Amino acid sequence: MKQPLALILLAVATATALPAYAQLLPQAAGQGNQPLDRIVAVVDEGVILQSELNEAVRSVQQQYASNPGQLPPIDVLRRQVLDRLILMKLQVQRADDQGIRVSDADVDQAVNAVAQQNHMTAEQLRAAVEADGNSFAAFRRQLSDQIVAQRLHDSVVRDQVSITDSEINNMLASPSYKAGEVHLAHIQVSLPAGASAADIKAAQDKATQAIDAIKGGMDFHAAAIRYSDAQDALEGGDLGWRRMDEIPPAFADAVGTMKPGEVSPALRGPTGFHILKLEEQRAPSRQVVQEFHARQILIRPSELLTPEQARQKAEDIYNRIVNKHEDFAKLAKENSKDDTTANNGGDMGWFMQNDWGSTIAQHLGELKDDQIAPPFQSEAGWHILERLGSRQSDRTDELERNQARQAIGNRKAEQAYDDYLRDMRSGAYVNILVPELRDPNEQQPSQKSS
Helix, strand or coil: CCCCCCCCCCCCCCCCCCCHHHCCCCCCCECCCCCCCCEEEEECCEEEEHHHHHHHHHHHHHHCCCCHHHCCCHHHHHHHHHHHHHHHHHHHHHHHHCCCCCCHHHHHHHHHHHHHHCCCCHHHHHHHHHHCCECHHHHHHHHHHHHHHHHHHHHHHHCCCCCCHHHHHHHHHCHHHHHCEEEEEEEEEECCCCCCHHHHHHHHHHHHHHHHHHHCCCCHHHHHHHHCCCCCHHHCCEEEEEEHHHCCHHHHHHHHCCCCCCECCCEEECCEEEEEEEEEEECCCCCEEEEEEEEEEEECCCCCCCHHHHHHHHHHHHHHHHCCCCCHHHHHHHHCCCCCCHHHCCEEEEEECCCCCHHHHHHHHHCCCCEEEEEEECCCCEEEEEEEEEEEEECHHHHHHHHHHHHHHHHHHHHHHHHHHHHHHHHCCEEECCHHHCCCCCCCCECCCC
């Protein structure tokens, strides 16, 4: 069966992976000037058309074509997809208000990234999109929206996430940090900002329905598609592998008592009720890595030194070291333009193979200890590299500290942006015009002052 395109944006421009709440909808909106098209929702100053909703729903159905039983009833699916379209529309509008822009070059880069993930050229990707009856221009707009959402996310969390040494120390000392990694799936039943007692009761009842369905034999991922409000619901609520320290402490305590395959009760969190399934787990291991000790001389082209002259100078210094046995350190101090190593005679210290970039890593791996590579070129200039030694080093403590810092940052960023999205959604004017698309628990229209 023909598989849908794996439209996962790499966000190359920001060098960060897209957060779960900003995942691409599976396909771009269709081409069509459909004569019976209508507005299904008003979202602040924007609208969502029936054709957009139909195409997005069709794309989800294509993703699950081999297992359609995991999808909820069509009315529930339409409401879920519409909610995600609304949230994306709001993020794009808010980003526009903040002056966040995306260039055509950014979108071109994203198109190339998606093409590579699908083992295609950009031209083949375009042909595949159009062969499915979709507009490539609309596909590009969707990629643009995803980049905008990522940049809005970065803007929101940039000034809200700080990490102290004491937080890292506390995490490293906690029992949960030593518990390794877990593969989790989840169902999230969200609460609106400022939830009333009725809102809490409705969410709790929905969580109970999900648990009862799972106990009755429904596959957990199918239940996530049907009941979860999280932005990864249509992916079955799969959270992937996470370190225990990346999980909020209240949930980590519950997961720590579970066995693979078990499902938690409904856990109350700041954003609603959560149901977790422990898919797999793996124990922590020591992080033993290979390190290298090397030194280098870097010759950079400049206004006074052409690229060809830089190459020739590097060749000359190499010959003086290898054939005339002149002192490497002395020549490095006199000639190297690497500010971090020149004063130390070119000594780079001990480091992991890729710490100095892929070009140096490649040549380092081809050398033996006490061997000097002939001059080679990188983006920085011409290098003369000597490998002085290699060793196996246990860097568990250092790497764990770095991982703890990243885990704390990720957790804080996720919470900060989730709060931002809830506040944004609660404060927006959202009027769903088609009665059957409305959430039975939500009054229409939803309008609060910005």
